[in-house]
Amino acid sequence: xxxxxxxxxxxxxxxxxxxxxxxxxxxxxxxxxxxxxxxxxxxxxxxxxxxxxxxxxxxxxxxxxxxxxxxxxxxxxxxxxxxxxxxxxxxxxxxxxxxxxxxxxxxxxxxxx
Numbered sequence: 001x002x003x004x005x006x007x008x009x010x011x012x013x014x015x016x017x018x019x020x021x022x023x024x025x026x027x028x029x030x031x032x033x034x035x036x037x038x039x040x041x042x043x044x045x046x047x048x049x050x051x052x053x054x055x056x057x058x059x060x061x062x063x064x065x066x067x068x069x070x071x072x073x074x075x076x077x078x079x080x081x082x083x084x085x086x087x088x089x090x091x092x093x094x095x096x097x098x099x100x101x102x103x104x105x106x107x108x109x110x111x112x113x
Contacts, residue, residue, distance in 0.1 A: 001035065004065040004072055005097075006090040009058035012045065014084055019059045022084060026063075026075060033074055035067020038096065052086045064096045 010019050019042070027037040043060035052058070065072070072090060079088045 001066050001068050003093050003096060004067065004090050005093050006063045006065060006075070006088065008061050008063075008079060008088040009048070009052070009086050010061065010084050011086055012055050012057040012059070014059060016042075016044075016059070018084070019061065022082070023061055023063070026078065029078055030065060030067050030071050030075055033067065033071030035065060035071040037063055037065055039064040055086055058086060065090075 010022060014022075023040055023042075027040070030037055039062075041062040041064075043062065045057055046060050047057055048055065065075075067075075076088070076090060079085050
């Protein structure tokens with residue numbers, strides 16, 4: 001099975017619980033097709049660089065997925081049909097990036113400076 005990183009942007013008028021429900025439904029589809037969602041990283045509500053379908057903000061969600069290609073095809077098909085998702089992008093990667101936003105080393109370096 002291959003590794004994929006998928007980022008989706010949900011509409012701004014959804015609540016955080018609705019976005020979590022959407023992500024869990026998409027995760028179930030991947031599990032049914034024989035894949036696994038390794039990590040879900042919810043980035044929250046962010047400003048968009050330009051308007052997309054009359055939206056100025058959107059909920060960003062990153063999914064790290066290990067799945068066969070068949071599962072990704074079904075996952076993307078359902079995203080295209082869902083009106084709550086305004087943009088998405090899925091990329092095949094060799095390995096997942098394990099960087100975190102605030103590591104202990106970054107905090108220590110910032111305090112020394």
